[in-house]
């Protein structure tokens with residue numbers, strides 16, 4: 001059982017869907033064929049239904065989420081971006097903007113702390129506000145209401161939301177959020193190698209403006225070319241057909257269960273995890289403010305070296321992650337993804353209780 005923050009425990013029906021992919025020889029079909037377009041369309045429709053994504057928006061596929069960090073800066077920022085930084089992933093998004101020669105501004109918070117709307121001042125000339133909804137390195141979330149308020153008070157700026165390690169759990173309003181993205185090896189429970197980029201027409205307009213002024217959007221699949229292809233259920237190059245196929249199947253499954261039920265179960269499991277560690281001697285929930293605790297990745301301080309706990313759990317066939325960066329030896333990270341069933345979480349907590 002994998003309680004890692006990604007790659008993670010696989011979706012229960014992954015093997016069945018993979019077998020279907022093999023049986024139908026989909027690994028050999030042309031990515032320009034009608035058969036492929038049907039696969040893309042199915043995944044597009046299932047994701048749209050799952051996340052309530054408006055018709056106008058495009059759903060585009062890349063190789064990873066970090067690729068979308070780069071592309072979103074290249075296509076949406078001429079001069080200046082603004083980042084909420086409170087851990088390693090939000091920091092990297094900020095560094096991508098710097099590396100691309102943009103002026104990147106950041107509001108920084110210490111590890112383990114989150115952002116609330118009232119304390120955020122966005123620089124006047126920032127074109128893109130970059131928010132990491134779930135900071136995987138520290139187990140900190142930014143609540144949807146805060147993200148929505150931030151966007152509403154800056155309607156003339158674009159907003160990009162990194163929801164890589166929480167999608168589809170956050171209830172983001174896609175009629176408001178300009179751009180959001182995730183990859184599939186976290187809460188969708190699939191093998192890595194596919195990034196999903198959702199963007200609205202304001203993003204497309206901005207990218208076209210930059211291009212028409214002579215700015216480079218990068219050579220590899222800029223937003224306008226991904227957009228144009230996506231609207232025809234295509235990709236500029238040969239995409240990860242297997243990943244797109246599997247994502248469509250898993251999203252369809254989630255639609256059948258109902259996202260509301262999935263969100264409720266995620267909340268209940270998260271409560272179980274945090275309640276356990278709040279009471280357990282030798283452990284401490286890293287994120288002090290309950291409102292800022294991630295629903296999908298719990299970071300726990302450990303009194304003894306985290307490797308002792310991780311190694312013990314390994315003997316019970318349970319794989320738990322170490323802390324990220326500076327927290328490596330003194331923290332564990334426990335995923336609470338959709339594929340982590342209540343029974344698995346219970347079994348893990350029982351094992352830690354006994355240890």
Ligand SMILES: *Cc1c(COP(=O)(O)O)cnc(C)c1O
Nearest residue numbers: 064065066089134136164165183
């Ligand atoms: C994992 C992760 C990424 C990077 O995703 P890749 O698919 O590995 O590129 C970006 N942001 C967050 C918050 C993540 O957890």
